[in-house]
Amino acid sequence: MSSISVFDVLGPNMIGPSSSHTAGASSIAYLAWKMAGGNIKSVTFTLYGSFAKTYHGHGTDKALLGGILGFKTDDKRIRDSFNIAKERGVEFEFIINEEETDVHPNTVDIHAVTEDDRVLDVRGESVGGGKCRIVLIDNVPVDFTGEYSAAIVVQKDMPGVIKHIAETLSDRNINIAFMKLFREGKHERAYTIVETDSPLPADIKDSIMENQYVEDVMIVEV
Amino acid sequence: MDFKKAEEMLNLCDKEGLTISEIMKMRECEQFETTQEEIILKMKKAWEIMKESAQSPTENAVKSIGGLIGGEAKKLNEHRLQGKGIVGTIMSKAITYSMAVLEVNASMGLIVAAPTAGSAGVVPGVLLALQEEYNIPDDKIIDGLFNASAIGYLAMQNATVAGAVGGCQAEIGVASAMAASAATELMGGTPRECADAASTVLMNMLGLICDPVLGLVEYPCQNRNASGASNALIAAEMALSGIKQMIPLDEMLECMYNVGRRLPVEFRETAKGGCAKTPTACNLCNKKL
Numbered sequence: 001m002s003s004i005s006v007f008d009v010l011g012p013n014m015i016g017p018s019s020s021h022t023a024g025a026s027s028i029a030y031l032a033w034k035m036a037g038g039n040i041k042s043v044t045f046t047l048y049g050s051f052a053k054t055y056h057g058h059g060t061d062k063a064l065l066g067g068i069l070g071f072k073t074d075d076k077r078i079r080d081s082f083n084i085a086k087e088r089g090v091e092f093e094f095i096i097n098e099e100e101t102d103v104h105p106n107t108v109d110i111h112a113v114t115e116d117d118r119v120l121d122v123r124g125e126s127v128g129g130g131k132c133r134i135v136l137i138d139n140v141p142v143d144f145t146g147e148y149s150a151a152i153v154v155q156k157d158m159p160g161v162i163k164h165i166a167e168t169l170s171d172r173n174i175n176i177a178f179m180k181l182f183r184e185g186k187h188e189r190a191y192t193i194v195e196t197d198s199p200l201p202a203d204i205k206d207s208i209m210e211n212q213y214v215e216d217v218m219i220v221e222v
Numbered sequence: 223m224d225f226k227k228a229e230e231m232l233n234l235c236d237k238e239g240l241t242i243s244e245i246m247k248m249r250e251c252e253q254f255e256t257t258q259e260e261i262i263l264k265m266k267k268a269w270e271i272m273k274e275s276a277q278s279p280t281e282n283a284v285k286s287i288g289g290l291i292g293g294e295a296k297k298l299n300e301h302r303l304q305g306k307g308i309v310g311t312i313m314s315k316a317i318t319y320s321m322a323v324l325e326v327n328a329s330m331g332l333i334v335a336a337p338t339a340g341s342a343g344v345v346p347g348v349l350l351a352l353q354e355e356y357n358i359p360d361d362k363i364i365d366g367l368f369n370a371s372a373i374g375y376l377a378m379q380n381a382t383v384a385g386a387v388g389g390c391q392a393e394i395g396v397a398s399a400m401a402a403s404a405a406t407e408l409m410g411g412t413p414r415e416c417a418d419a420a421s422t423v424l425m426n427m428l429g430l431i432c433d434p435v436l437g438l439v440e441y442p443c444q445n446r447n448a449s450g451a452s453n454a455l456i457a458a459e460m461a462l463s464g465i466k467q468m469i470p471l472d473e474m475l476e477c478m479y480n481v482g483r484r485l486p487v488e489f490r491e492t493a494k495g496g497c498a499k500t501p502t503a504c505n506l507c508n509k510k511l
Contacts, residue, residue, distance in 0.1 A: 004378050004379055005253070006250050006265070006375065007371075008375075008378065009400075010334055010374070011268065011335060013268065013332065014333065014335055015330055015332060016439065017286075017339055018338075018339050019337075020338065020384050021439075023339065050386045050491050053437065054492065054493055057437040057493075058438070074332060078330070079330050105384075105386040105490070106386055128338065128382055129335060129337045130339075
């Protein structure tokens, strides 16, 4: 995956108190917010491992809710995310799961519904020092960190889709840094995660959607 | 240009005749296609946040959200200003500032994770103390931060900096190793002396568990930031005096990682063991609930 920067070591600039339990948590939810591509009307967070055991004292709940509201790690509104969510009419719930232990120590599942009724299910892991990664989308194992501009393409696993995505980016002179395909099975639903060196223009989604097998495209610019 | 191990980094320093901070700046520019100006600017911003969080609580005590800490930096500062200190100015300032940052952090204030929030006080504490005592200009301190980040990078690359994975030794231990290396370079040490200083710290803090009372990043975390800061100064002093370490940094990082992964889960940030399970902490826990 991507290289470690000095600002991954000395950083993030963040609201305390915990890089893994506060900043990392808000980053996961912030990524989910970006992936949802719109404001959330309801959200359920399921916490595992150390998140489940110590979320309250680390402000993990405030951070997760802040992230799904679109707040970055150094945004002081994180402290008030519960009140802000209520003001905005966002329904939220936290579920503690201490039975499931075969997970990374700092894991959260996010089930979010947008204002236009799109549903997003992701699992994120906070891997230390404020870093995080998304490891499941709709129960399909993926690997995605949000460190690059990214397009997450939901598609039917059929010949030509990858070529179409690559050509669409190539036509815009966008260089692909990483490209990975994850699928449920042959000819079933698949996810292509394309991370690029330069920002993705807003209308690239429509161009990628032109292929008949592409069901959805999430553009994530962090 | 890139390196994954301390030995590769040191060989690059030898070959190019450069310091660790210079090599780290070069690596950053190459790996992320950016310029020295940009990364120095970004690091200056981090240093400003660090200084603010290290200094502000020495005059204005901040109470933590969990209520376990607050006012320690002010006490230490006054103790030193009254001439009552017993550890000398550098050590006194280093522990004062490192504890101050944790007060800011625990009150949901703005800090720079270094490498984590729970260990955010060590690097600024040591560097600000050195800066004030030796009149080191900000530009040099910025170099110190690049040096520190090289050690932190090696730890993230080859081990872990998450308390939930490797215990406190991975957080305060690494922060302290970073500060020790930076202090060594700032005070004229060679790259190999920097690595020796980092190695010394990891050795001296090996096995330290993560056992936050009530699960909060407050206590004993704040004390351990002071401990990390002083350990960094001890290790830097040893390295600068010419004491060599038998076990190289790469091996100590691997060793720390192996020890960390074998710590029972009770000792990895779950608040189920260590200080968190002492009768006093448990009484507090019952009271809170």
